[in-house]
Amino acid sequence: MTELDTLQATREAYDAIASTYARLFHDTLGDRPWERALLGAFAELVRSRGEGGGEVADLGCGPGHVTAHLHGLGLRAFGVDASPVMIGLAREAHPGLRFEVGSMAALDIGDGALGGVLSRWSVIHTPPQELPAVFAEFARVLAPGGQLLIEFPATDGPDQETQAYDHTVATAYRWSPDRFAALLREHGLRESARLVSEPKPTDRRQFQEVQLLAYKA
Ligand SMILES: C[S@@+](CC[C@H](N)C(=O)[O-])C[C@H]1O[C@@H](n2cnc3c(N)ncnc32)[C@H](O)[C@@H]1O
Numbered sequence: 001m002t003e004l005d006t007l008q009a010t011r012e013a014y015d016a017i018a019s020t021y022a023r024l025f026h027d028t029l030g031d032r033p034w035e036r037a038l039l040g041a042f043a044e045l046v047r048s049r050g051e052g053g054g055e056v057a058d059l060g061c062g063p064g065h066v067t068a069h070l071h072g073l074g075l076r077a078f079g080v081d082a083s084p085v086m087i088g089l090a091r092e093a094h095p096g097l098r099f100e101v102g103s104m105a106a107l108d109i110g111d112g113a114l115g116g117v118l119s120r121w122s123v124i125h126t127p128p129q130e131l132p133a134v135f136a137e138f139a140r141v142l143a144p145g146g147q148l149l150i151e152f153p154a155t156d157g158p159d160q161e162t163q164a165y166d167h168t169v170a171t172a173y174r175w176s177p178d179r180f181a182a183l184l185r186e187h188g189l190r191e192s193a194r195l196v197s198e199p200k201p202t203d204r205r206q207f208q209e210v211q212l213l214a215y216k217a
Helices: 003-025 033-047 065-072 084-093 128-141 177-186
Strands: 055-059 076-081 098-101 114-120 142-153 162-165 172-175 189-197 209-216
Touching: 003 084, 003 128, 033 065, 033 114, 033 142, 033 189, 033 209, 055 065, 065 076, 065 084, 065 114, 076 084, 084 098, 114 128, 128 142, 128 177, 128 189, 142 172, 142 177, 172 177, 177 189, 177 209
Parallel strands: 055 076, 055 114, 076 098, 114 142
Antiparallel strands: 142 209, 162 172, 189 209
16 A cells, blocks of 8 residues: 555545544543643643744644644644544634644645644554654654654554554554654654553553653754
8 A cells, every 4th residue: 555545545534434533532631631731741842932832733633622622722723634524523613723634744834834743643544664754744844842742552562563453443553652752763853751551441442552742853
């Protein structure tokens, strides 16, 4: 499969389930206090860059619920997603915010234009060999000192760099947090903190989840 094939398959898969996704996950941060804390830290770090911190892109924003959360934290946030149906729902739910259809691997954003990038569970469908191009794009659009908060599921142990899994929507990939951080570093994105959280006993998938903060050196 080429990069374009993957993007098209992901887009079609999310177009098909967008309204169900929006309904199921509209309050997804409600029972995730640790994640809200990390989003709060991310917002503070962005704002500390001065003059409001610059624009922040929620890349792979889905129906825009977390973009709106970032806006509520005082950030100039906008969303980008490959799925036109997701973007339509985001615009409808949050008419005051900007949402654009686009690909994380080829963003219509200028070099160094952003104070922050959020990627919440949006690189999970990117095949491992295509992730370097996405990280290069994140690094290109961030200003020096710009912040990245990226979230993904962890592999079962450090010996496994990546593991594919049968996600409900499309094939997805877990990453060893150390390998993931090393790949970010190779693209000039340096880790500053990470939170690894355990699944609840009732979760369908018993994967650890990683929230990793990095900055553009
Ligand atoms: C699991 S959902 C996460 C949505 C949202 N970030 C959230 O936290 O609920 C993954 C989203 O990433 C988008 N996506 C996946 N690959 C993408 C790509 N290469 N470029 C842009 N969006 C992408 C999908 O269309 C989907 O809306």
